Amino acid sequence: xxxxxxxxxxxxxxxxxxxxxxxxxxxxxxxxxxxxxxxxxxxxxxxxxxxxxxxxxxxxxxxxxxxxxxxxxxxxxxxxxxxxxxxxxxxxxxxxxxxxxxxxxxxxxxxxxxxxxxxxxxxxxxxxxxxxxxxxxxxxxxxxxxxxxxxxxxxxxxxxxxxxxxxxxxxxxxxxxxxxxxxxxxxxxxxxxxxxxxxxxxxxxxxxxxxxxxxxxxxxxxxxxxxxxxxxxxxxxxxxxxxxxxxxxxxxxxxxxxxxxxxxxxxxxxxxxxxxxxxxxxxxxxxxxxxxxxxxxxxxxxxxxxxxxxxxxxxxxxxxxxxxxxxxxxxxxxxxxxxxxxxxxxxxxxxxxxxxxxxxxxxxxxxxxxxxxxxxxxxxxxxxxxxxxxxxxxxxxxxxxxxxxxxxxxxxxxxxxxxxxxxxxxxxxxxxxxxxxxxxxxxxxxxxxxxxxxxxxxxxxxxxxxxxxxxxxxxxxx
Numbered sequence: 001x002x003x004x005x006x007x008x009x010x011x012x013x014x015x016x017x018x019x020x021x022x023x024x025x026x027x028x029x030x031x032x033x034x035x036x037x038x039x040x041x042x043x044x045x046x047x048x049x050x051x052x053x054x055x056x057x058x059x060x061x062x063x064x065x066x067x068x069x070x071x072x073x074x075x076x077x078x079x080x081x082x083x084x085x086x087x088x089x090x091x092x093x094x095x096x097x098x099x100x101x102x103x104x105x106x107x108x109x110x111x112x113x114x115x116x117x118x119x120x121x122x123x124x125x126x127x128x129x130x131x132x133x134x135x136x137x138x139x140x141x142x143x144x145x146x147x148x149x150x151x152x153x154x155x156x157x158x159x160x161x162x163x164x165x166x167x168x169x170x171x172x173x174x175x176x177x178x179x180x181x182x183x184x185x186x187x188x189x190x191x192x193x194x195x196x197x198x199x200x201x202x203x204x205x206x207x208x209x210x211x212x213x214x215x216x217x218x219x220x221x222x223x224x225x226x227x228x229x230x231x232x233x234x235x236x237x238x239x240x241x242x243x244x245x246x247x248x249x250x251x252x253x254x255x256x257x258x259x260x261x262x263x264x265x266x267x268x269x270x271x272x273x274x275x276x277x278x279x280x281x282x283x284x285x286x287x288x289x290x291x292x293x294x295x296x297x298x299x300x301x302x303x304x305x306x307x308x309x310x311x312x313x314x315x316x317x318x319x320x321x322x323x324x325x326x327x328x329x330x331x332x333x334x335x336x337x338x339x340x341x342x343x344x345x346x347x348x349x350x351x352x353x354x355x356x357x358x359x360x361x362x363x364x365x366x367x368x369x370x371x372x373x374x375x376x377x378x379x380x381x382x383x384x385x386x387x388x389x390x391x392x393x394x395x396x397x398x399x400x401x402x403x404x405x406x407x408x409x410x411x412x413x414x415x416x417x418x419x420x421x422x423x424x425x426x427x428x429x430x431x432x433x434x435x436x437x438x439x440x441x442x443x444x445x446x447x448x449x450x451x452x453x454x455x456x457x458x459x460x461x462x463x464x465x466x467x468x469x470x471x472x473x474x475x476x477x478x
Contacts, residue, residue: 007127020072021045029105041065049208054183056212057264067098074134081149084138087158092138093119143168148176157184157193186268188429214264220248256402275427285414304360308456310449311370319453331411363456397455398437421451
């Protein structure tokens with residue numbers, strides 16, 4: 001004969017468990033394994049401030065711990081409501097899915113009755129005599145008006161309407177004992193998340209702040225206690241070498257330094273500064289590197305020759321850059337500017353290049369005025385690759401080139417104009433959250449046209465889709 005399951009009430013649980021952290025550690029499981037909380041997660045769960053502000057690395061488990069906290073509070077309290085505000089509908093659904101998975105693995109005696117089970121809401125009925133309702137709600141990127149309780153703004157820095165979401169959420173905790181949590185990976189020195197975290201505009205004295213870089217997570221770090229003590233005073237490269245798990249090392253090798261610092265070290269990158277600082281460019285320049293004056297003087301390469309051509313005519317210049325690829329290293333062999341040169345003459349010159357030089361690839365900007373020239377050349381030369389300049393493609397090319405500079409896998413002439421063009425590139429975060437790369441227009445350099453020709457030549461080749469201009473090999477936003 002099967003005995004009836006005795007359901008635990010809120011008062012039963014309050015007598016047996018000290019709070020959310022103990023409830024999660026004692027009762028909750030994920031993938032049939034007990035949940036082992038990190039120290040920073042316990043500190044977050046024990047933080048009773050009305051306003052919690054968490055600047056975190058990616059993939060350290062904050063989305064999970066916030067879902068666990070909501071589930072625990074729905075079982076430890078009567079009539080509780082937790083609301084997640086996520087930057088997309090898919091992310092909103094993911095928070096509910098995490099809570100639902102953990103709920104399914106809880107012992108039946110601890111479970112409340114699940115009365116609403118949807119992709120954006122879980123509603124539980126109390127096991128006590130009053131049958132009070134507790135809920136977990138999840139909405140995408142909008143202020144959850146009319147819903148009192150805990151509000152968690154997940155990845156707030158990445159929301160387009162971040163100020164509206166924050167402003168609409170603060171009022172919801174005024175008449176409840178709820179908490180407002182802003183939790184995000186940084187996205188530039190912009191937006192309400194950065195302003196509150198840094199207090200650069202004004203003070204926010206009631207917000208408690210928590211910073212969680214990668215070295216506080218067991219998933220990324222081989223020795224968390226020692227790293228917590230020593231890593232903050234080390235350079236990024238040194239702490240990755242000293243404490244990083246292999247997965248973290250692979251991330252470090254795959255991202256530009258400031259992207260790595262923003263994605264995994266909770267650093268706000270100032271997008272108003274140059275994307276390529278002088279200390280990154282100058283070690284890759286040399287007075288000994290001699291450029292060849294014309295196509296005929298180019299020697300037979302020991303590696304493969306690749307080239308980029310940025311098209312200009314009236315206000316800007318056309319620029320050609322030829323590099324020799326030697327393994328992973330790109331060595332500049334020829335730079336040529338076409339200033340006020342008719343398109344027919346530019347096309348004739350490029351045909352001469354393609355006929356005389358064993359180019360493996362010539363990448364040409366086919367946007368706008370370059371379309372006719374590119375169509376003519378791609379018809380006759382299979383090594384010509386048409387490129388479309390978009391924010392996404394420019395992000396990919398700029399990122400590829402930055403990685404080459406960081407690894408010192410590109411050799412450039414020590415030329416002030418060239419160095420200035422590269423340094424002029426700015427990385428800006430647009431109001432939409434997307435990233436744009438551009439430079440101020442100058443009479444001599446145009447829109448850094450020589451830089452874009454170099455970036456086209458030195459781009460990482462990604463197979464047949466590389467010319468589409470829509471795929472990004474290394475993600476900068478988070």
